[in-house]
Amino acid sequence: MYRKVMRLRRTWTIYSVLLVSSMIFNRLLPGYTSSISFYIILFTPVISFAHISLTYITFKLTHNVDKQFVSKGDEIVYVIQLINPTSILMAPFSLHYVSSERLFKDAKNDIHHPIIISEQKSVFIRKKLTCTYRGNYSIGVDRVIICDYFKFFRFNFTEIEQHKILVYPKLRELKSSLLRNIINESNESVISNTTQNQSVFTDVRHYQPGDPLNKIHWKLTAKTGDFISKDYSGQMTNKTKIFLDTYSLDLDSESSIVYEDYMVEGCVSLVHFFLENRIHTQLYYEKFGMNKSDGRSSKDFPKFYDELAKLSFYKEQGFSKLIDDVLLLDRDPCHVILMTQHITLPLVEKMVRLKYQNYEISIVVCDHKTMDIEGIESFGDNKCQFILTTSKIPIYYMQHDENSTRLGVT
Numbered sequence: 001m002y003r004k005v006m007r008l009r010r011t012w013t014i015y016s017v018l019l020v021s022s023m024i025f026n027r028l029l030p031g032y033t034s035s036i037s038f039y040i041i042l043f044t045p046v047i048s049f050a051h052i053s054l055t056y057i058t059f060k061l062t063h064n065v066d067k068q069f070v071s072k073g074d075e076i077v078y079v080i081q082l083i084n085p086t087s088i089l090m091a092p093f094s095l096h097y098v099s100s101e102r103l104f105k106d107a108k109n110d111i112h113h114p115i116i117i118s119e120q121k122s123v124f125i126r127k128k129l130t131c132t133y134r135g136n137y138s139i140g141v142d143r144v145i146i147c148d149y150f151k152f153f154r155f156n157f158t159e160i161e162q163h164k165i166l167v168y169p170k171l172r173e174l175k176s177s178l179l180r181n182i183i184n185e186s187n188e189s190v191i192s193n194t195t196q197n198q199s200v201f202t203d204v205r206h207y208q209p210g211d212p213l214n215k216i217h218w219k220l221t222a223k224t225g226d227f228i229s230k231d232y233s234g235q236m237t238n239k240t241k242i243f244l245d246t247y248s249l250d251l252d253s254e255s256s257i258v259y260e261d262y263m264v265e266g267c268v269s270l271v272h273f274f275l276e277n278r279i280h281t282q283l284y285y286e287k288f289g290m291n292k293s294d295g296r297s298s299k300d301f302p303k304f305y306d307e308l309a310k311l312s313f314y315k316e317q318g319f320s321k322l323i324d325d326v327l328l329l330d331r332d333p334c335h336v337i338l339m340t341q342h343i344t345l346p347l348v349e350k351m352v353r354l355k356y357q358n359y360e361i362s363i364v365v366c367d368h369k370t371m372d373i374e375g376i377e378s379f380g381d382n383k384c385q386f387i388l389t390t391s392k393i394p395i396y397y398m399q400h401d402e403n404s405t406r407l408g409v410t
Contacts, residue, residue, distance in 0.1 A: 011151045020079040036102040055091040055146055056155050059117070063140050065238040066162050072170040072261075078163075080141060084117040091148050095125075098142035098162055103254060105130035105162070114147070120354040125401035133261040137311060140301050168309040169265045172405045200257060211363050239280035239332075242270060243323060245340035246285050254375045259341075260313050262366050266398045267339055270364070270407035271295075271304045284326055285311065285317035320347055323354075324391040333358035342365055348384045352391045363388070364407065367397040 026034040037116055060083040083183045086088045092114035117123050129139070144157040221228050238336040244267050248256055267283070274281040275298045283304060294302050319340060327336065337358050338351070343365070351361050388395060396407035 007151065008154065011387045015041075015152070029154060036039055044150060044277045045152045048152045048389055051088075051356070052087070052091045052148040052153050052155055052359045054086070056157060059090060059093075059144075059146075061141070061144060061157075063160075063163070065139060065165060068135050068163065068165045069168070070165060070194075071168045072131055072133055073169075075130050076165065078127045078129055078140055078141075080127075082115060082117055082123045082125075084119060084121055084198055085275075087119045087300070090117045091146050094145045094147070094194065095141050096143045096145060099136045103131075103133055103137070103257060104139075105132060106326065125353075128195065131167045133257050134264055134309065135165050135257045135261060136164060136166045136310060137257060150214060166309060168305070170269050171272060172265065172269050172400060172403055175406050176270040177405045179244075183332065187344055195302065232256060238272050239282060240335040240337065241282045241284065241318070241326065241338065242337045243326075244285040244311075244317050245284065245342060246287055246313045247317055247319060247340075247342055248315045251373065256313065258371070258373050259366070260311075262371060262398070262400065263339060263341070264308050264311060266364065268305060268308055268338075269307075270337065272298075272301055275301050275304075283307075284322055285313070286316070286322045287311070290322055290325060317342075320350065323347075323350060331357065333360075335360040335362070335365060337362045343384055345384060345387075348387050349373065351393055352387060355391055355393060361393045363393065363395045364398055365395065367408075372401050387409050390409075 006394055010294070019038075019041050022034070022038040026038045061080070063078065065078050067076055070076055080095070082093060094113040094115065114125055132161045140163050141160055142158070142162055144161065146155045147156065149151070152407075231334075242350050244263065249259060251259060271283060275295050279294050281294070281300075285291050291307075293307055295301065295304060323338075328407070336354065338361070340347075343363075351363070355361050385395070394409065396409060399406045401407065
């Protein structure tokens, strides 16, 4: 903005010098040439203003996207058409896009600025964009900047209805042996293996660390080459409750999209992992009240996936109250995972109380060192970390690579 203001000042400074010089020249050497030169210089801004005003009033813009629902990493085509319906040459255009290269990889841009449209002509701009982050956000041109040829004036046309697209998150495989061990430790049986009917089982699944030998289905193991375990009719897997903090951090709009993408994709990986292992999973998040999704197997995953794709974060602190409403009232001991970047001492104390009520608590935070965001601070403070460590509440730092999500500890 500063550069643009300085450019206009320089233009008007040069014009003022030329106008004064032409006046002096007309006084010292009166005549036809000096008079014509003076009036041309005098009325140039007036003519430029009239020309740019006519361009602003008469030009037309249409734009469209080929699809509005895409998966992260997919390519979309955005087409812009600028139309000159008049019989005169229009003032030069330049376009400002609402989304920067941080949100989209611009694979193709055929038109370079400035854009000049001849009389009764149209200009088409076709851009191929690769969506790099999950979210529901606007795409395309948000304003058209019109300048006159002499750079005296600058008009911004902003009456443009922007297109919105929904970008679905990428599904990554969860890789965390630490989390697997906690899940296996928190799995419980209603009836012990000694009293179960060993001839009746309701399902088969891949072997998990801790499964006894009498649960292995040896015939299927021999056929598939992988260890297969049996789930007996009397066995029930303990549930897992995931709490996703939808509080929007104090970041700019684009950094907020990146942060939300990071958190949501981690949540997608966790939900997919639990449902694939037939663990009863419940997801809670705050959005104008408590929202809950429930599933017991992989067939329920699309429901979670669709909800997380459409989820938006907002600036309202309801995470602590959400935990109270679900856990302190239900009193149903289970494995609880809190996904949040906003750790406070009251929240830590609440988690410690839940730990003493036989809940298995885990905390998942973003690894700020691997995120392309300024303003994301490291987790909590030393006092919070000390309380959690001494209470044996693990803190997992979430990292995404190309095809997997990893949870590590420091």
